[in-house]
Amino acid sequence: MERRHTRKFVRTFFTTPTALEGEEDSAKMLNRAADLRGMEAPDVWVPDNEDATAPSMRDEGAQNIIDVLADKGDGFPGEVHPRIVWHRDSPTTRHQGFKHMLEIADPDNGALDNLDGFVIPEVGGIDDWKKADEFFTIVEHEHGLEEGSLAMSVIIESGAAELAMRKLRDEMGKPDNNLERMFLLVDGEVDYTKDMRAITPTGGLPEWPELRHNTSRGASAAGCIAVDGPYDDIRDVDGYNERMTDNQAKGMLGIWSLTPGQVVEANTNPLPPATGSWLLDADGREVELTEEDGVFVYNGDRISLTDEGDEYVLAVGGDEQTLDEDALVDELLGLTSYVPSMDDIVDSMEEFEAARDAGTGAIAITRSATLEIDGVEVDISTDRMWDEATYQAAKTPITLFQDVYEHRPDQHDDLAELYSEDVVERAASVGN
């Protein structure tokens, strides 16, 4: 039997209710999700037989998962990991989850060929994770599967589970478990907030930066993949993208998606942009400069610049400085930064590789631009040293791209449209 736990990266974790009450076809949402392709299709699809589905509908939901996977699973481009019910404090719930796993994975039911694993919510300490792992092992034996062939992902939504992640590395490989099956560590901030008993004045969720760090670190130490929880405000596309940028700086490259629209955003966001851009720190607010005929223009009112012949007056948020040209360039270098495009990153990597092959250990990568503020143009130029370590660290978005390119042929057309055929081809092969 073909198994596909070969992804090194997961950008998107998309949940779908498994059974809707009062609909003619209770599997309507599952059927619709199973038809998604390209950028709308997630890396990991999660038919959600837990919170998204009413308790009374969960037996029907398990059956719907089986039916839809048997029917449409072959064509679905991502991995499939249903979420079953589980709770660290409820043996009844755990038993129910076990029975659903046993049924969904039964080869006679026809879903198994397109089933990659299960997602276990509400886990507690590591011993609770082992109880779930043991059920996976029993399911595998009952159905003649190899031990560890079904992937296990967990939702981190308690302090106890947060603490358990640090033990994973030590527990994996022990003869009494098959925890090598661990795949995704997914934060679940709503229930985590409840478990931690946190309160905010507006009722909004706390940011939980330490939890996200610990999840990313746990994933790094145990060879798993870190995924952030759902972003409830579906209309707030900017907020969703800002959250992803924040996550990526923590090494958490995946995020939950609640709609196909969020899937598109989350499939795209971690990949480098098609076009590079210059950012300006305008008195504490980061602004992207507008390119006009090769010049990068600042159009706001927070920074002003006047050319007074032999010197310049630069005012940032009301604080004026009189500067000569060199000092002005220095000041502007401190306020600007460049966001490289996919093309730029591939260029830099190729440049470094060529230098390395020629015996040079470090090179300077230069970025130059003409800025315009209040009609005054200034040329700036900045160097960054690249050595082997810089190269390796800078390579992550490219490695992510290559993983996507290998496992998601259904997205090749979208990628070519986004970046051009040529850039895609070079990005797919650089560094190998």
Next chain:
Amino acid sequence: MERRHTRKFVRTFFTTPTALEGEEDSAKMLNRAADLRGMEAPDVWVPDNEDATAPSMRDEGAQNIIDVLADKGDGFPGEVHPRIVWHRDSPTTRHQGFKHMLEIADPDNGALDNLDGFVIPEVGGIDDWKKADEFFTIVEHEHGLEEGSLAMSVIIESGAAELAMRKLRDEMGKPDNNLERMFLLVDGEVDYTKDMRAITPTGGLPEWPELRHNTSRGASAAGCIAVDGPYDDIRDVDGYNERMTDNQAKGMLGIWSLTPGQVVEANTNPLPPATGSWLLDADGREVELTEEDGVFVYNGDRISLTDEGDEYVLAVGGDEQTLDEDALVDELLGLTSYVPSMDDIVDSMEEFEAARDAGTGAIAITRSATLEIDGVEVDISTDRMWDEATYQAAKTPITLFQDVYEHRPDQHDDLAELYSEDVVERAASVGN
């Protein structure tokens, strides 16, 4: 013997010196504290026989604790947990602490009936916690108490103690200890700063966000309660309240109080406000809008708005945008947020419960308001989806209120005055 370790929440941890040098009545402060009632009385009162009391006065301090508890303990509305001396690096200090515990808990001395436990400062690794636990057990046996009946709280003021918290869950329940007695995990930032050897330019304490997260998480995982350390600047009431708001977003709902005035603030702050309010992000500074005849007015100069007939000009910190009405409303929705009152939260919970009972899994909670900026009025309205998980997470302040209501009848009058009898009654019963 009656024991009262039944609190699920602790808002206030109030320390009092046990013996003052050179005063006629060295127990003056203890006597005064023992008379506190209502919002001035803490959830946990800590006669402090460690740092707040001179080393030479600590034997007398232990005797004062006994005398005051025997005399006034029956009437005190909160729990009583004296802090004794302890140090991970000093067997002499630990021995002294043990002797004080033995004496204070001696039933013949008359304080025991009003003694709930002890606070152990300066603990190190988990084995040091076990040494303290062992002394509790011996004290209990010597005095005919049930094992584990005296609560143990610790002050986290070393890196070693911070690391020990994550082990608590694993160690509790082992046959060789009675760590189930653990009650409060209290950060002690002054000594922690010393132990970590941290330096700030002004000599002020670092914020230590990671420590507070780890304490809150440790409490969550081990069924304890997290409490933040003292806020030295007694006159800075705003700063104290800001610290509490920050703590609450971490799930740390309790804080140390140094004066009855701080106790009032800290007993009140974690409860929802009596009146809802709208906040406006005025170019990076959060401002509470003033209600005038049902309209919420912004009176500052950081945001300006003009109505130009068919469009609006909105300027935030100098950056102007020309917007039609829909775009303006959208922009303002992004800048505003609503802080619900106790009444609002109870309403939302009841609304969700009714929907759930009728078979609906999620409802939209709507908040609407008329804003006024520079004389221009704009109506805004925002929805938030509530499902079971939202409901559970939003419930924390109400659960806290109910714990207070049950255990602190001496505060009922204050609460009724703050919220009205009707709101108190509904808040006390919602969700049960």
Next chain:
Amino acid sequence: MERRHTRKFVRTFFTTPTALEGEEDSAKMLNRAADLRGMEAPDVWVPDNEDATAPSMRDEGAQNIIDVLADKGDGFPGEVHPRIVWHRDSPTTRHQGFKHMLEIADPDNGALDNLDGFVIPEVGGIDDWKKADEFFTIVEHEHGLEEGSLAMSVIIESGAAELAMRKLRDEMGKPDNNLERMFLLVDGEVDYTKDMRAITPTGGLPEWPELRHNTSRGASAAGCIAVDGPYDDIRDVDGYNERMTDNQAKGMLGIWSLTPGQVVEANTNPLPPATGSWLLDADGREVELTEEDGVFVYNGDRISLTDEGDEYVLAVGGDEQTLDEDALVDELLGLTSYVPSMDDIVDSMEEFEAARDAGTGAIAITRSATLEIDGVEVDISTDRMWDEATYQAAKTPITLFQDVYEHRPDQHDDLAELYSEDVVERAASVGN
């Protein structure tokens, strides 16, 4: 044999390539570094036989270390800890590192007398640390050294190593290792970023606040010293100093230096300044006030103040308040803070010690100043309570100074020039 693992603090960790390709003297950089003295000489010098040196040059690099230490080691004022090659995933690399250690520490080669330990990069879990420790022990036995006499420092550049730090305290002292040899815990953010697979839009390194906290805490719990990683932008002196200030608030007092210029900055920064200064929070931007004839003047445009006879108008970033004198002083106290000089700190400590010796447990330390904004002068004065705990926490920079003074006589002249002979003398003896 003289060993010198007596430092309690390490400000500077300076790496030097061990062998340059294509140079007549491949040890040129090592020779130059070995001649550094005074503020240009680091507390810990790290001849870097790993990333700074090309793989093909590392055998020659090991020999260069030996030659330069044998030749110039006697005169070098700091400790010497070469970095050898190591990798958690490569037995070949670990074997190579072991052979280099064996050779460099061979007493017959003449470098041993000036060798204090080795730095092990790219460690993984605690068992990987033990493998390195075992090689140290074998080297010590082969060369007749006492077990544990060579210090071991590690670079934290993986999630696994970050997790290992919390175990150090438990593992030290076990009969099967000599981990008591542990000295520095050094963050290596470039490779850590790669290991965590983090991405930032500009390609800059994430801040990794949680990693730095955990390293500092791990050092505190295990009696080691925490050091931050390299700051690549050598020209950005302000940024380097800001990073150090941020680190110090976490208890991480040491930092990597890539150039003698960075060494000077990093040797100086953690010591208190020679002159005190007043800071003003000018609408979110912290500004140091300029002293003019004893008055502290604000020259910016973000805050304005006018004296209108019986009241004042204070405008902060456009928000105006009309205040009487008391309210103005209160407001300004909230916006200002004082950065004490070395002299100020010594004064406060002496004042507290005198009070303590006279039987007083707490004193108020007062700071007063005349501020000038827009030509209007205002006198402000603020108290801070000092008790034993405040005193102990405030003492850290002085303890650091005393450690420097004891171990770095080559810096005495520089310190006297910076602070005056008198201040140095008092700072060297206060608190002992």
